Amino acid sequence: MASFEPILLRNRGVENSTSLEVYASRGGYQAVRKVLQRSPADVIEEVKSANLRGRGGAGFPAGVKWSFLPKDRTRTLLCVNADESEPPTFCNRVLIETDPHQLIEGTIIAAYATQSQVAYVYMRGEFHEQFHILQKAIDEAYAAGYLGKNVFGSEFSVECYVHRGAGAYVCGEETGLIESLEGKRGWPRIKPPFPAVEGLFALPTVVNNVETLSCLPHIIERGADWFTGIGPAHSAGPKLFCVSGPVNKPGCYEGAMDITVRDLIERDDMGGGMMDGKEIRAVFPGGISMGVLTADEINMKLDFDDPRNFGLLGLGTAAAVVVDTDTDLRSVLRNIARFYGTESCGQCTQCREGTSWMNKIATRIAMGAGRVEDLDILLETARNMGMMPGLSICGLPDGATFPIETLVKKFRPELEAAILAQEPGRAEAVLNVLN
Amino acid sequence: MPNVIIDNQEVDCRDGISVLQAALDNGRDVPHYCYHPGLSVVASCRLCLMEMKMPHPKTHEMGWAPKLIPSCQTIVRDGMEVRFNSDPVQANQKACMEFFLLNHPLDCPVCDQAGECHLQDYSYRFGRAESRMVDQKQVNPKKDIGPSTLLYQDRCVMCTRCVRFATEVAGTSELCIVNRGGRAEIDVFPGKPLDNPMQGNVVDICPVGCLLDKDFLFQRRVWELTGSPSICPGCDRGCAVRVDHADEKVYRLKPRYNPGVNDWWMCDEGRFGFKYIHDAKRITSPIVRRGLDVTTPDWRDVPDIIRFRFEQQVLEHGADKVAVVLSPFMACEEAWLLIKFIRGVAPEAALVMGPVPTEGKEQTFPVRSANSGASEADVRFTISAEKCPNRRGIEMLIGGAGGTTLSFDEFNEQSGAWSAVWMVGGYPKPWVDKATTKAVAKVNLLVLQDLLESDLVAAASIVLPACAWVERDGSFVNASGLIQPFERAINPPEGAKRDGQYLFELAGYEGLYSGERVRGLMAAELDSFAKIAEAPTAPAHAH
Ligand SMILES: Cc1cc2nc3c(=O)[nH]c(=O)nc-3n(C[C@H](O)[C@H](O)[C@H](O)COP(=O)(O)O)c2cc1C
Ligand code: SF4
Ligand code: SF4
Ligand code: FES
Numbered sequence: 001m002a003s004f005e006p007i008l009l010r011n012r013g014v015e016n017s018t019s020l021e022v023y024a025s026r027g028g029y030q031a032v033r034k035v036l037q038r039s040p041a042d043v044i045e046e047v048k049s050a051n052l053r054g055r056g057g058a059g060f061p062a063g064v065k066w067s068f069l070p071k072d073r074t075r076t077l078l079c080v081n082a083d084e085s086e087p088p089t090f091c092n093r094v095l096i097e098t099d100p101h102q103l104i105e106g107t108i109i110a111a112y113a114t115q116s117q118v119a120y121v122y123m124r125g126e127f128h129e130q131f132h133i134l135q136k137a138i139d140e141a142y143a144a145g146y147l148g149k150n151v152f153g154s155e156f157s158v159e160c161y162v163h164r165g166a167g168a169y170v171c172g173e174e175t176g177l178i179e180s181l182e183g184k185r186g187w188p189r190i191k192p193p194f195p196a197v198e199g200l201f202a203l204p205t206v207v208n209n210v211e212t213l214s215c216l217p218h219i220i221e222r223g224a225d226w227f228t229g230i231g232p233a234h235s236a237g238p239k240l241f242c243v244s245g246p247v248n249k250p251g252c253y254e255g256a257m258d259i260t261v262r263d264l265i266e267r268d269d270m271g272g273g274m275m276d277g278k279e280i281r282a283v284f285p286g287g288i289s290m291g292v293l294t295a296d297e298i299n300m301k302l303d304f305d306d307p308r309n310f311g312l313l314g315l316g317t318a319a320a321v322v323v324d325t326d327t328d329l330r331s332v333l334r335n336i337a338r339f340y341g342t343e344s345c346g347q348c349t350q351c352r353e354g355t356s357w358m359n360k361i362a363t364r365i366a367m368g369a370g371r372v373e374d375l376d377i378l379l380e381t382a383r384n385m386g387m388m389p390g391l392s393i394c395g396l397p398d399g400a401t402f403p404i405e406t407l408v409k410k411f412r413p414e415l416e417a418a419i420l421a422q423e424p425g426r427a428e429a430v431l432n433v434l435n
Numbered sequence: 436m437p438n439v440i441i442d443n444q445e446v447d448c449r450d451g452i453s454v455l456q457a458a459l460d461n462g463r464d465v466p467h468y469c470y471h472p473g474l475s476v477v478a479s480c481r482l483c484l485m486e487m488k489m490p491h492p493k494t495h496e497m498g499w500a501p502k503l504i505p506s507c508q509t510i511v512r513d514g515m516e517v518r519f520n521s522d523p524v525q526a527n528q529k530a531c532m533e534f535f536l537l538n539h540p541l542d543c544p545v546c547d548q549a550g551e552c553h554l555q556d557y558s559y560r561f562g563r564a565e566s567r568m569v570d571q572k573q574v575n576p577k578k579d580i581g582p583s584t585l586l587y588q589d590r591c592v593m594c595t596r597c598v599r600f601a602t603e604v605a606g607t608s609e610l611c612i613v614n615r616g617g618r619a620e621i622d623v624f625p626g627k628p629l630d631n632p633m634q635g636n637v638v639d640i641c642p643v644g645c646l647l648d649k650d651f652l653f654q655r656r657v658w659e660l661t662g663s664p665s666i667c668p669g670c671d672r673g674c675a676v677r678v679d680h681a682d683e684k685v686y687r688l689k690p691r692y693n694p695g696v697n698d699w700w701m702c703d704e705g706r707f708g709f710k711y712i713h714d715a716k717r718i719t720s721p722i723v724r725r726g727l728d729v730t731t732p733d734w735r736d737v738p739d740i741i742r743f744r745f746e747q748q749v750l751e752h753g754a755d756k757v758a759v760v761l762s763p764f765m766a767c768e769e770a771w772l773l774i775k776f777i778r779g780v781a782p783e784a785a786l787v788m789g790p791v792p793t794e795g796k797e798q799t800f801p802v803r804s805a806n807s808g809a810s811e812a813d814v815r816f817t818i819s820a821e822k823c824p825n826r827r828g829i830e831m832l833i834g835g836a837g838g839t840t841l842s843f844d845e846f847n848e849q850s851g852a853w854s855a856v857w858m859v860g861g862y863p864k865p866w867v868d869k870a871t872t873k874a875v876a877k878v879n880l881l882v883l884q885d886l887l888e889s890d891l892v893a894a895a896s897i898v899l900p901a902c903a904w905v906e907r908d909g910s911f912v913n914a915s916g917l918i919q920p921f922e923r924a925i926n927p928p929e930g931a932k933r934d935g936q937y938l939f940e941l942a943g944y945e946g947l948y949s950g951e952r953v954r955g956l957m958a959a960e961l962d963s964f965a966k967i968a969e970a971p972t973a974p975a976h977a978h
Contacts, residue, residue, distance in 0.1 A: 168615070185612060190478045190508055346593065346612075346619035347479040353534035356617030360570035377567060384530035389502035391481055391527060434571045 003269045004255045007238040008214050012098045018133050020140040023101035029146065031220035032108050036154045043113040047216070050224035051236050055091070056081055056172075056209030057287070057316050058395075059304045066114050068196035069204045077200045078116035079181065079207040080107055082123040082134075083165055083172035086287035087339060089319035091240035092210035094252040096130045099214070100137035104160070106213035108151060109220060111158040114206050118159045122177045125165040135162055169343035173394045174207035175199075176345065187347050188394035211240055231256035235303035235315075241270070245322030248272035257303040257315075261285045261293060264302065264320055271322075278324040282411065286316025288336055289399030291406035311409075313388065313402040329411050330366045330418055333404065337362035340400035348392035354385035355400050362404075369430035370419040375408050382408075437513040442520045448511050455483050455506040456977075458519065464976040465519055466528055466557045468594040468642050470507035472977070473699045474603055478505040480594050482531045482557075485509075486524055488516040503527060525561070532562040538573040538617070540589045548644025550657040553978060554592065573617055580622070581609075581629035583649050583703065584638060588620050591645040597621060597637040604700065604815050606801020607631040621645070632818060633800055635706045639689055640699070642978060650707055651687045660686060663924035664970070666911050668764060668824040668863075668904045669705035672817060673913025675970040676701060678709075678905050678924035685709055685905055685925060693970035696913065702818045711863040712903035716888045720930035722898040734932050738940045741882060741897060745780045745855055748880050752854035754781035758846060761833065762789045763823035764861035764901075765934070766909020767918065767964065768953035770825075770832045772938035777857060778836065779943070785839040787846040788829060789859060790866055792822045819914060823862075824904075828912035835961050850874035860885030861901040867891050884934065900931040907933055909950040910967060917968035920950055 011017040011026060023029070035043055048063030069076060080103070084092040095103060107119050123131055138160055141147045149157045163181055165171050171180045175189035178200045199205025215237055219227050228236040235257035243264050244250040249272035253264070261283055265271040274280060280295040285302065291312040293300060300306050304315050323332055341359025346352045358381055361374050382401035385391065390398050408415065436447050441458055448457035456472060458465045468480040484503035491498055497516075503523060518524065536558060543549040575588035593612075598621065601610040609629045613622045623629055629637070638648045660679040667674040667688065674697035677689045688709055690701035723732050723740060732740060749757060759777045761770050777784045800816040833840050841849075847870040856878045860866060867889045875881050875894060883895035892898055905924040912918050927933055939948035944956075957964045 190476070190505070342616060344616035346614075346616040347477070347595070349479075349481050349531050349534050349593070352593065352617055352619070353537050356573065357534075357537055357568060357570075359617075360568070364570060371569075384526075384533070386503075386527075391484060391503055393479060431569055 004238075006254045007218055008095065008102070008211065008240060009098065009252075009254045011102070012094070017098050018100050018137060020101055020137065020144060023099065027221070028101055028217070029105055031217035032105050032112075032146070033152055035109050035112055035220055036152055036156060040113050040115055043109065043220070046224050047113065047219060050219045050227040051234070052212065052215055052219060052227070053235070053237075053304060054209055055211035055215075055239070055317075056207075057086070057289075057314070059315060062110075062208060062212055065196065065208075066110075066206055068194065069114060069206065070197060073204045075203050076114050076116040077203050077205045078107065078111050078114060078119040079174070079177060079200060079205060080119060080121040080213060081172060081174065081177060081207055081209045082121050082127070083169075083177060084124050084127075084210070084317075085169040085172050085343075086289060086317045086319065088242060088244050088284065088321035089287045089317040090242055091252055091317065091319065093127065093130055094240065095210055095214050096127070096134050100134045101141070102214050102217060103134070103210055104137055104141050104147070106216040107160065108146065108158060109216040110206070110208060110213055112156055116158060116206065118161070120181055120200070121160065121162045122171070122181060123162055123164050124172075125167040127164075131162060131164060138162065168345070169339075170345040170394070170396060173396065176394065177207060178205065185345075187345050188396075190393055231258050232301075232303050232305075234305055239302070239318055241302060242317070242319035243271040243322070244320070246275050246278045246324045247322055248275050257301070259302050261298040261300050261302060261320055265298065265322060274322070274324065278326065280322055281325045281327065282323040282329070282332070282407070283320055284323075284403060285318070285320045286312065286314065287319050287399075288321065288339070288403045290314055290316035291402040292410060294410050311406055313398055328366075328418070329407065329414055330362075330370070333407055333415070334359075334362040334366035336403045336407070340396065344396060344400070345394075348394075348397070350385040351392045351397040351400070354381050354397065357381055358400070358404060364427075364430065364434075365415075365419065367430060368422045369427040370415075370422065371427050372416055372419055374419075375412060375415060378404055378408050437511045437515070439511050439513070440516040442518050450511075452511055453507050454485065454509045454511055454515070454517055457511050458506065459974040459977045462975065463519065464560075465506060466531075466553075466561065467507060468553065468592050469596065471596050471599075471640055471699075474596060474599040474640075476508050477595060477599070478508040480531070480592065481505065482528060483507045484524060484527050485517045485519050486521050528557075528561045529563070532558050533567070535592050536562060536566060537568050538575075538589070540572070542590075546587075546590065546644040547647055547652060547657070548590075548641075552644055553642040554590075554644075575620060578622065581634060583707070584629055584634060585647040585649060585652070586621060587645050587647060590643050591621055592643055593619060593621075594642060595621075596640045596642070597646055600637050600640060601629070601631070601634075602801075604636070604801060605631045605633045606804065609634075610637070631802075632702050632704065632798060633700060633816060635703045636690070636700050648687065655681055655686050661924075662689070663905075663922050664691060665905065665924060666824065666913075666919050666921040667701060667705040667708075668911070669702070669708045669822065670819040671821040671824060671826060671914040672697065672819050673824060673911055673917065673919050674701045674705060675919070676705070680905070680924050683925045685712060691970050692973040696915070696917065696919075696970070697816070700816050702816070704818065708863070709903075709905070711887070712905060714887060717903075717928055718885055718888060718892070718898060718900040718931075719928045720900060721932075722892075722895075724896050734937070737899070737937060741941060742776075742780065744880050744882075744897070745777075748855035749781045752879070753783075755783040755785070755839070756852065756854035757781035757784035757856070758787055758841070758853050759784060759857040760787040760789045760843065760846060760859060761829045762859040762861045763791050763826040763829055764863075764904070765825060765829060765859055766904075766907060766921075766950065767825065767828040767832060767912065768909040768948075768950050768957065769907070769934050769938050770829050771957050772935070772942040772944075772953065773857065773859070774832060774836050776938065776941040776943075778838070781855075783839065785841050785846070786833045786836055787841045787843060788826070788833060790843050790862075790871075791826050792862065792864070792866070793820045794822050796820055821914075824911040824913070827914070827916060828910070828918070831912060831963055832961075835963070847871060847874040851877055853878045855880040855882075857882040857884070858891070858895075859901065860887075860889070860891075862886070865889060899934075899937065900927070902927045902931055902933050906931075907935055909935060910954065918964060918966065919968050919970075920954075
């Protein structure tokens, strides 16, 4: 298969790619200059016709989201979602590390299109180096007059700040992010009102993912038609994919959304196949929150639609983690349950109690003290927590239940066998000690 | 007035309220924890979810939307159709109750809330009999969070009502949430206990036994208590309260919903201020003194003794030498009867407004601070500086009666002018000062009607026990001029008799005194007493 000509990652490997000078010398900051000649409405139309779907997980079209902003607003804020906390996911990290100016250019374009006065980059707390890289690039852009008052000598002004999170997954949820930016607990808000109407500091607000914004300079430079020409109809444009686990070349790769999970794992220009002759048992193809595929299902296409055919929640972050046949699925189950058990923000009953209960059950199963009925309780708890449509304030429980439900359902024979092979009496003994 | 269909039944509801409130107003028991009509909506307990008809995104045909939505967060719209009686809604309620109980210690036998606990009630209705969780419970600590309140975190349902109350109503923001997810806890900031003049309300609005009133802790099982509607006498706001009592003892006061007066709240001063009613220094029987001879008369003889003594003074010294000092702790009905009696024997008797206690300054809530952002306009609760319930009522009656009326200072200045004085106390705190003692030192006949012992007892010719407000019934006129009735909760202590009753007899009426009966008599004479203001009954299932 012909390899993909990198778009978002075109500056990866170029020496000093994070500097403004190198970025500009390779055609950077041309798109934004053109944008400033056009009307904001015109730019929104272009992005709408490119059908740029959000890369943050939900796949909502960016142009449509922007057009929800009230017409009579006087102030608008833009939030750049760089919280990237979904397990096995590091697309945003690579974009920030290799091409921070591409993100800044995309941010200025989005700010102009939405007429935002301020852009806040909400950055995952663990991103230390990445913070310094981006901050340095922002400083350069300010010094060059690309950010701040009258960018590129135009009438348009936009300030840009980086705000560092304190290590909460839920602060990647857009309204959790907004609360956190306001200095409050990162508890997602009830909607309506939606952020486009009343968001950060009660002002109309747009939240977009780093990768979504990084696409914008290219849409402007090469046009919506070019963009929609990449990949399948409803999943247009370049996409970053991550692959990790026991593959030969774990990493972040770019492609159109016409590749399959198998391509991502096996292609030479991507994962390069399983290492040391290991065999695939399961793959979580969209971050862990979307659910799991069996080895037989890896022909699933990594686009916005196909995952649903496999009982998954969606494309998610398109970051695949491969589980080989040597790995105990009980520890996989436990690892997943623990993540959500510690990351639920705790305001909604189903999510707070459901995630912690599933964590307890999964931990006990991983300790070799499971009971077959625990699997049924896990399934029922997942259902009681609400799975598409959810019952809670934000989408975290969807993400918590899909991987657990699909894992238990698709690998029930293996899990049951492991439970039945436990040392006899162990479940009772462990329960006795714990209670 | 929007008309909505709830469970196939058309319901008219007030504008701008939530579907949950409409359902509660309509008598439906929709389970809910986080919603409280006096607090902001957070829709986080997810217990009140309902189904709603919405247009299909493609066909635009109306049908039940697949997603359950919080009824507390949805404002009623005319023509809206919702339901709570469907399987998905009830399955969610049931699942929630299982979730709430997973880590709960199930210590109802030693929990003060038992019997008025919405975790018990809802579990009984929707829960399962046995826990399916075999794993260890999350054990949360019991915390002493302030001088009056304890927090048993292990019983918390994380509804955040308490946190919102402290922030939005008290404005003091002592409470917060710490930790995340299943380990989240309610807490105070280090070194900043929950200690504000309204803090007791957090115990009332906590739907479970997590926040506990130290004063009531382990005092009594709540099902042994009887609640009587009353009005707090602590200041002139006239907050509607419920007096919870058993075996002639008051155990606690709780606010009653009264919109525009106290809404859902009351202050701690009022809440804990009732202790004097069980004070050992209560005057509990009548005393008649003649020279050195002190007797306790039979109550049946008291009206005649008093009437005769006053008539004697009027004959000897004239009707204008008689004064009656009325107390702002009296009910309107009692004051009216007393005036009627006095003016009957001495038409020129002076009517005196007794001392009106004040303390400090008026306090408003939420307290304004740089952080709270509350402005002068958003006052949600006021504690008045005037620490008595009925100055306005007494003034209305004195004004209505006409003739000689005096302030208490004027009365004191005219010491020596009086031959017979009837002086009403009833104050919860010592109130007799030197000027008063001096003013009555030389009177021939001093009738003292008072609650607690004081120097005046020795000076009085006749002492009548006054009863505490929980032992009486009548009405108080509050700061906004509302005439608010209160009911009797307990009986007077052994030996005492209700003020209203002996005044009723003195004023020449027969039979049993009741506030309502006397209000009927008063209304015939005084237009201003024709209209009383009663707190509405709150919907049965709201909390
Ligand atoms: C629990 C949770 C965590 C999320 N974390 C992230 C995140 O780390 N980064 C991100 O871009 N979006 C995250 N999202 C999605 C955001 O809410 C939002 O949809 C997204 O930032 C919108 O940007 P986009 O339209 O450009 O994709 C998360 C959502 C949920 C429910
Ligand atoms: S669903 Fe979970 S993470 Fe989201 S707001 Fe509710 S408790 Fe928090
Ligand atoms: S302490 Fe009571 S009021 Fe506060 S969050 Fe817990 S259950 Fe709710
Ligand atoms: S979610 Fe409606 S009452 Fe809690």
